[in-house]
Structures are given as structure tokens and as C-alpha cells.
Amino acid sequence: MSPHEMALVRFGAALAGGALPQGVTADPPEEAERRFNVYRNNVAVGLGAALVQRFAVIARLVGEAFFAAMAHEYIAKHPPQSPVLHEWGESFPAFLEHFPPLAAYPYMGDVARIEWARGQAFHAADALPIAPAQLIGADPERLQLALHLSVLVLHLATPAVSIWQRNQPGGEGEPIGQSAEIALILRDRAFQVPVRAISAPEAALIAGLKRGETLAQAVAQMDDFDPTALLLELMQAGALCERAEP
Amino acid sequence: MTHLPTKLPATAGLGFKPEHFDQIRADRRRVGFFEIHAENYLGAGGLPHAQLAALRADYALSVHGVGLSIGAARPLDRDHLARVKALCDRYAPESFSEHLAWSSHDSGYLNDLLPLPYTEETLATVCAHIDQVQDALGRQILLENPATYVLFASSTIPEADFLRRIAARTGCGLLLDVNNLFVSCTNHRRDPWQMLADFPLDAVGEIHLGGHAVEDLPSGPLLIDAHGSAVADPVWALYAETIRRAGPLPTLVEWDNDVPAWPVLAAEAERATKILQREAVHEPA
Numbered sequence: 001m002s003p004h005e006m007a008l009v010r011f012g013a014a015l016a017g018g019a020l021p022q023g024v025t026a027d028p029p030e031e032a033e034r035r036f037n038v039y040r041n042n043v044a045v046g047l048g049a050a051l052v053q054r055f056a057v058i059a060r061l062v063g064e065a066f067f068a069a070m071a072h073e074y075i076a077k078h079p080p081q082s083p084v085l086h087e088w089g090e091s092f093p094a095f096l097e098h099f100p101p102l103a104a105y106p107y108m109g110d111v112a113r114i115e116w117a118r119g120q121a122f123h124a125a126d127a128l129p130i131a132p133a134q135l136i137g138a139d140p141e142r143l144q145l146a147l148h149l150s151v152l153v154l155h156l157a158t159p160a161v162s163i164w165q166r167n168q169p170g171g172e173g174e175p176i177g178q179s180a181e182i183a184l185i186l187r188d189r190a191f192q193v194p195v196r197a198i199s200a201p202e203a204a205l206i207a208g209l210k211r212g213e214t215l216a217q218a219v220a221q222m223d224d225f226d227p228t229a230l231l232l233e234l235m236q237a238g239a240l241c242e243r244a245e246p
Numbered sequence: 247m248t249h250l251p252t253k254l255p256a257t258a259g260l261g262f263k264p265e266h267f268d269q270i271r272a273d274r275r276r277v278g279f280f281e282i283h284a285e286n287y288l289g290a291g292g293l294p295h296a297q298l299a300a301l302r303a304d305y306a307l308s309v310h311g312v313g314l315s316i317g318a319a320r321p322l323d324r325d326h327l328a329r330v331k332a333l334c335d336r337y338a339p340e341s342f343s344e345h346l347a348w349s350s351h352d353s354g355y356l357n358d359l360l361p362l363p364y365t366e367e368t369l370a371t372v373c374a375h376i377d378q379v380q381d382a383l384g385r386q387i388l389l390e391n392p393a394t395y396v397l398f399a400s401s402t403i404p405e406a407d408f409l410r411r412i413a414a415r416t417g418c419g420l421l422l423d424v425n426n427l428f429v430s431c432t433n434h435r436r437d438p439w440q441m442l443a444d445f446p447l448d449a450v451g452e453i454h455l456g457g458h459a460v461e462d463l464p465s466g467p468l469l470i471d472a473h474g475s476a477v478a479d480p481v482w483a484l485y486a487e488t489i490r491r492a493g494p495l496p497t498l499v500e501w502d503n504d505v506p507a508w509p510v511l512a513a514e515a516e517r518a519t520k521i522l523q524r525e526a527v528h529e530p531a
Contacts, residue, residue: 003400004368005319011360012351023363023399027435028465035395035433035463038470039358046357079354082326083313084288088355123289150292191293 015043016076047075050085055092055115057167058108070099086119110160117185118193121150129189129238135231140216145209146243147234150187153203156180161197188237201225212243252388252419252451253340254279254306254496256526258518260511261500267297269508271304277515279306279340281498285313288329298337307339308452308498313355316375316389317362318348327382334383341452341496343388343421344379346372346409363398364408369415376416388451389413390421393429393458393471405430410446419451424485425477425500429458429469442484447492455485455518456500474503476514486521494526 001009010021014036026032048071052059059067074095080088093116096102097109127148135143159177166174177197184198184206198206201222208218219227234240257278262270270280280301287294287309301307311330314322334342347359362368380387391409403411413420422445431438457475461468477485477499489495499514 002319002367003365004363004371007363007398007400008319008348008351008360012353012356015356024396025399026396026433031463031465031468032396035468038395038468039360042358043356050357080357081354082323083285083315083349083355083357084326084329085285085355085357086289123292123294126291126295149290187292191296 011039015040044072044075047071047080047085050080051075051089051092054086054089054119055112057115057164058092058096058112060167061105061108061111061163062102066101070096070101073099086123089116089119092116107158107160107163110154110156110158111164113154113156114160114164114183114185114195117152117154117183118195121152121185121187121193122191124148124150124187127241129235130240130242132235134242135235135240138215140219141214143215144212144243145215146241147206147209148186148239148241150185150193151206151210151234151239152183152185153198153206154183154185155203156183161195164195186234186237186239188239198230202230205230252496254308254452255340256494256496256522258515258522259306259308259496259498260515261498261502262298262301263505263511264293264297265505266508266511267301270301273508273512274304276512277305278519279308279496279498281308281310281500284309284311284330284333284342287333302337302339307337308341308343308496309334309337309339311342311344312359313349314344314375314379315348315350316344316379317346317360317368317372318350318375319368319371320351322375322378323350327379331383334385341388342383342385343390343452345390345392346412347392359392361392361394361396361398364401364403364405366402369403369408369411373412373415376412376418380416380418386418388419388421390423390454391426391430391445393423393426393469395433395468395470397434404444406441406444406446410449413446413449418449420446420449421452421454422447422450422488423454423456424488425454425456425458425481426471428478428481428484429471432467432469435466438480438484439487442487442491447488450492450495453485453488453495453497454500455481455497455514456502472503473500475501477517482517482521485518486525489522489525494522497522 014021020033026035051071078091093109093112102108159181161181161183162177165171181197182203185195187193205218255278259279260277262280262282345359428438431441455477456473459470459472497518
């Protein structure tokens, strides 16, 4: 190992704790430890803040001090592998589910899944929405729609959608569901990323469209389900796009 | 007039804060350029790119990388470099800059600008990395002097010399962060005016100004490059001297934490503009 590499390996290892790295000094030398702590603090606070930004509802649910301690452990086990921090945290929901102090709160992982998916939707590639004129009068047997890449459906084991909604500004009065919920997440035309609970038939319609089925095929599998409201909602959000010719 | 290694206008600019987007649009041309952190714009689409495209249409743009880890011993992350290149290709910024620092090691990305020893060996590695970045991006970059809190016993080259030799060897320009210079000199009990006198101003293509936090140690103040407050008076004084010596330079005010309201931020830029106008009446010697 070159002296350069050795110096940085020692420096990096000491950021997590332990003694001052060999070769690091200060003027006066007896203050080197105190000064090195600036870097330790910067790394812990910087990465912790990135995690809070991504998982703000989890931070609100567990509180600042608990979140900081938990983040410390997560950072040690799953540090970001790229400098693009909005892409870091995919493993956080599963980490929460296996974090013993949260064993009594089985919905934490699902709430974090919603927050992760919202980040994916926020940054998803742009696509032009389909013009309403193309939908009106289109033949449902032939009409193939593409969903915007931001449209995500999460089948959750807990009432995490209503828990997420209750923890939004102004959501304090929202009731919390009693059973598993399905989340619909998308980015609308104003770049907002709303979340709502949808029914199983609504989720099935979206899944069918995602598989490339025609509108008629996607609807046919459902009894007594009128897709109009959902399609209107998706269209207004700009989430229905033209399917590129194969 | 010397040839600057940047196409940014020699005016005051600001770090772009998305929460100010509407006010910036309403308050057009109050600043000369905007700077963004490359890593915040490497997503595929959505609001960040919609805002950046609109901003770019009206203003000169500086893309400032914080994650290439140019000062590391290990090879650069080619995937990340390719994504930065795609961003530069998409928005054709007037300037791309990075740091004399490292931020990634074997376990991952550390999200801080960490220091390196200044030796013949690290000089060669940093120069090779800058060659690689400049080749990949197809442009000259600016390299920023760091704010540091510790020293390495193995360092043999003063920082100003280290930067001068990097610029000479690679053809890159320098980004002089006057706050970083003041923070480092204060922390290492050195004279910032002497370091400014030693700094290779002819290679500088952009200035950064920002606020720092102060802690008290037994030996005196420890300054922390926190970007969470107004620029301090001694930094303004050093900046005025820099412009007096170097002539007008693109000058960015950074305020990244506890971001104030838009008028406060715009006023900081205007303070830099006044100094640019006052100190730059004489052509540099």
C-alpha cells in the first residue's frame, strides 16, 4: 500500500471511532484529536441529515435522538456506495424491520417503503403525457397506454398509507386504517408526489397496464369495476403516456 | 487583462436553492450566475431538471462537483464521472469545478471533503485524476482549495505551492475559496494574508465566499467551514485584496445550511458586486 493510500485508509477507519489516525497532527499537536472530531462529526451529521431528508416521516415517528442513533448503525452497515445521496437508503425499510428496538412497530418498514418510493417517483425520468384527444373515442380493445415511470404501486402488509398521511402537515386528524393497504404513488404535473390508498381492482388495473395489456384486457379481469375515476385521476396527473411503438 | 480559465461572467453569483426558484424568476438578473452541486442533479428527471433547465436559459451556470474524490489514492469512480459528464453535456455550464479533497473510501461515500497529505506522491495522483476528469469532460476544470482542520506529519509541500504545481502540470484552473483559505490559516495558526500573497492568483477562475462557525480551543479559535451564516468581515477584507490584485473574478456566495430568505442571500451577492466594482477599477498589475 502506498503512503498516500495508507494515510487515507487510516483516516477513513478512524472516522468511525477509535484513536487518532497515525500521521495526523495539528498546531498545537495536543489539539489534533479535538480537530479530527470535526471530520467525524461532519460525516455522521451529513449522512444522518441525508437519511432524515429521505425518511422524514420515520424521523418524525421515532424522534430526533432515536433516529440519529439508528442512523449511526445504518450508516455503519449500509454506507452509501455513490455520492448521489438520493439513491441511498433502499435497504433502510428492511433494516427497520430487523432493528430490535422497533420490533413492536411493524409498520415502520412499510412507511419507509412509501418514502423510498416517493423519492424514486420524484426523480423518475420525464415522459410526455398523452393528449386527452387521443383518449376520447379511442378503441379500448386496441388502446395501449404506458404509465409514467413515476407510477408505483406498493402492496403493504400494514396500514402504512394512512400512517404516512397522518404524519403529513395538516394530516393529524386522518384516521388510521386497521389492515393492510395498497399505496399508489406518482409524480403529478406540478412535481408533487401524492400518496393514496387504492383498492385491489385499481392496483390490478395499473398492473395490467404496466404489463402492456390493452385497456380492455386490463379491465376484463375485474368484475363490477368502473375504471373511469382511476383513469381520469391518472390522466389529470399526467401519468398516462403514449406507448412507444414496439 | 489575463485570460481566465472560465467563461463565467466576472460578477457575483449565488448557490441555487430550489426554495428560492419563484423569487429568482420574479427578480431577474439580480445575480450574474448560479452554481449547483452536480450530485443533486444526477437523477433522471422531475423538478430538479425542470428548474435547472429554466434557470440555465436565463443565467450563466457553474456546476460544482462534491463527489469525484480527486484527492483519493484509489482510482476515480468511472460511473460517477460518466454521469457528471452527461450532466455537463446536457447543460453546457460555463464552468465545472471540484475539490482538492477526497470523499470516498473502500466502505463507501463519506459525504465530507476530507484532507490529504501534500507530497510528491499525492501531487502525482491528484494530477493524474485531474487529467482523467478533464479528458472525460472535454473541458478545463477549476480545483478548489480546501478548508482543513488537521495537518499531516508527512506533508512536505505548502498548499499554495501544491495548487500552483497542479495547475501548471494539468492546465486546470483554480477556484479560490477565500473563506476556506481564512479557515485553514486560522486553524493552522498561519497568516492568511501571507497565504493570499503566495496563492497563484493568475490561475484562479472563480472565487468562493461563505460563512464559517467558530469554536474555542485552548490555543485559540477553531473555524469550521459550515456555510450556514453570512460571510465574516475578515473574509470580505481578504476578498477585496484578492480582487485588487487579480482584477474582477466570478464570485460565488455559498450559503447551504440555515438558508436565509432570498433578499438576504441576494444582499450578500450585492455586497460582493460592490467590492468587484470598487476594487477592480484598476487593471491588475
